[in-house]
Amino acid sequence: MQHDADGPRFVSEALVPGKEFVDSAALSTGEPPLPRRFRWRGEELVVREVVRTWRSTVTDRGDVYLARHWYELETADSRRAVIYFDRKSRTKSRWYLYTISDPPPETGKGSFAVPR
Numbered sequence: 001m002q003h004d005a006d007g008p009r010f011v012s013e014a015l016v017p018g019k020e021f022v023d024s025a026a027l028s029t030g031e032p033p034l035p036r037r038f039r040w041r042g043e044e045l046v047v048r049e050v051v052r053t054w055r056s057t058v059t060d061r062g063d064v065y066l067a068r069h070w071y072e073l074e075t076a077d078s079r080r081a082v083i084y085f086d087r088k089s090r091t092k093s094r095w096y097l098y099t100i101s102d103p104p105p106e107t108g109k110g111s112f113a114v115p116r
Contacts, residue, residue: 002072005094007101008080008082008099008100008101009099009100010099010100011097011098011099011100012058012089012096012097012098013040013041013096013097014092014095014096014097015040015045015093015095015096015097016034016037016038016039016093016095017035017037017038017040017084017095018037018038018039019035020035020036020037021034021035021036022034022035022036022047022050023031023051024102031069032044032069032094034047034071035047035095038083038097039068039093039098040097045063045075045079045081045097046076046077047072047073047074047075047076048073048074048078049073049074049077050071050072050073051071051072051073051074051080052071053070053071053072055064055067055068055069055070056070056084057093057106062100065089066087067086067088068084068085068086068087068097069084069085070083070084070098072083076078077101077103078099078100078103078104079097079100079101079102080100081099081100081101082097082098082099082100082102083096083097083098086097
């Protein structure tokens, strides 16, 4: 596994989605409903905010197909994660953690000494 101190770690591992969704209305537009939480390596990743979304496609014999729905997320513990939903997954899981970043360092807000 790669790890850059200033950037995201490449993971590419399956996630176990929870049963609650951030936006279940997405189903009506053909998008997969984004689970509010995921299990990964025995820990829970809780979605605080969806930073951005995009899609990737594949071309097969001249036809273009939607392959993956991508999400850049901020987790409840301030990590950044890129996950995707694989429409053509050959495994049981369809949600994958692509990359994850450590939370930003503490800025020291609220923890300063008052001079006497």
